[in-house]
Amino acid sequence: MSEQTVLEVKNLAKLYGEFQLGPVSMMLEEGYVYVIMGRNGSGKTTLFRMLNAIVQPERGMLEWFPAAAAPVTEAPSGQNSRPAAPENRTPASAEVETLREKRRRIAYMPDELDIPDLGWSLRDWRDAVFPFFPAWDDACYRRLVGRYGLDDRKAMRKSSKGTKKLAAFIIALSQSPRVLVLDEPSAGLDPFSWKMMLEDLSAFMSAGDKTILMATHIIEEIRRLGDYLLFLENGKVHGPFEKDALSESWRTLWVSELPASAEALPGAAAVEKGTPHRLVTRSPGATREALEKLGIAVTDERPLEWDELFWHVVRNKGKDM
Numbered sequence: 001m002s003e004q005t006v007l008e009v010k011n012l013a014k015l016y017g018e019f020q021l022g023p024v025s026m027m028l029e030e031g032y033v034y035v036i037m038g039r040n041g042s043g044k045t046t047l048f049r050m051l052n053a054i055v056q057p058e059r060g061m062l063e064w065f066p067a068a069a070a071p072v073t074e075a076p077s078g079q080n081s082r083p084a085a086p087e088n089r090t091p092a093s094a095e096v097e098t099l100r101e102k103r104r105r106i107a108y109m110p111d112e113l114d115i116p117d118l119g120w121s122l123r124d125w126r127d128a129v130f131p132f133f134p135a136w137d138d139a140c141y142r143r144l145v146g147r148y149g150l151d152d153r154k155a156m157r158k159s160s161k162g163t164k165k166l167a168a169f170i171i172a173l174s175q176s177p178r179v180l181v182l183d184e185p186s187a188g189l190d191p192f193s194w195k196m197m198l199e200d201l202s203a204f205m206s207a208g209d210k211t212i213l214m215a216t217h218i219i220e221e222i223r224r225l226g227d228y229l230l231f232l233e234n235g236k237v238h239g240p241f242e243k244d245a246l247s248e249s250w251r252t253l254w255v256s257e258l259p260a261s262a263e264a265l266p267g268a269a270a271v272e273k274g275t276p277h278r279l280v281t282r283s284p285g286a287t288r289e290a291l292e293k294l295g296i297a298v299t300d301e302r303p304l305e306w307d308e309l310f311w312h313v314v315r316n317k318g319k320d321m
């Protein structure tokens, strides 16, 4: 664990009937964007809910900002808890206060927004939320409402999915968090809003002391934002893998002929016959060298697309990465 460790997770597990998430262990460092990829139902939302104290894990521990001053022995308390009255403070309540203080540095944008059916507008939502966040940035709130063209006085109940997502994004960024936890943040957005959201996320990261943990299925978001990738499959987490290193270590090679036992070539992960033949390798140097010895020329070479990489890493269960 370093000074810049933002989140430490050890053996975190949750059981829902037949489905088991975990045990998950991982460490996230400040200043990076961590992208979680996983198929539908692989457990991304469940993991995020545990990280945000909405769902209780069966076992394991998690700790946000573990290097911060006070000792922490339990999962963080809820985001909306009211600060304790000063006269009620005991050593235990001081610890709870530390947990609350840590929670205020994390903004969670869930996949499904559970907006109370109170006829609230975005402005009502803001009014309810900002007193809990001492670092609330109202200039940021107003700027984003204008930038995304929202009417923050309109009742949100009948708003589109995309509009609700934008509203949640504005609330999350206006908290001036150190960490953004985003569950499929751009689902339902139009291409213009999507482009602006990517710009805003890049701007958020530009100071160098912020961190994003996000789940997405969108390859372009992984390509543009991701520093590290985590792959979630059947409740198991593989990674984090440094994105560029991972991309470098896997390659597609095209060859005009295949040796008899192409699957046995060093690094070979998949072989597709065609014109030309296609070889997927997790060790491009070793595969090229072996082909060269056999007198087989590589006619083209390219990185794998992230979705194909995901498939291979999961099949390899994260080994040899």
Ligand SMILES: Nc1ncnc2c1ncn2[C@@H]1O[C@H](COP(=O)(O)OP(=O)(O)OP(=O)(O)O)[C@@H](O)[C@H]1O
Pocket: 016, 017, 019, 038, 039, 040, 041, 042, 043, 044, 045, 046, 047, 111
């Ligand atoms: N409250 C719950 N009660 C029972 N089972 C649940 C509950 N929440 C999630 N599950 C189950 O846990 C598994 C993982 O669901 P989860 O929503 O975490 O997946 P996901 O990766 O976020 O999926 P998607 O990409 O479709 O959003 C699923 O089998 C789901 O049915």
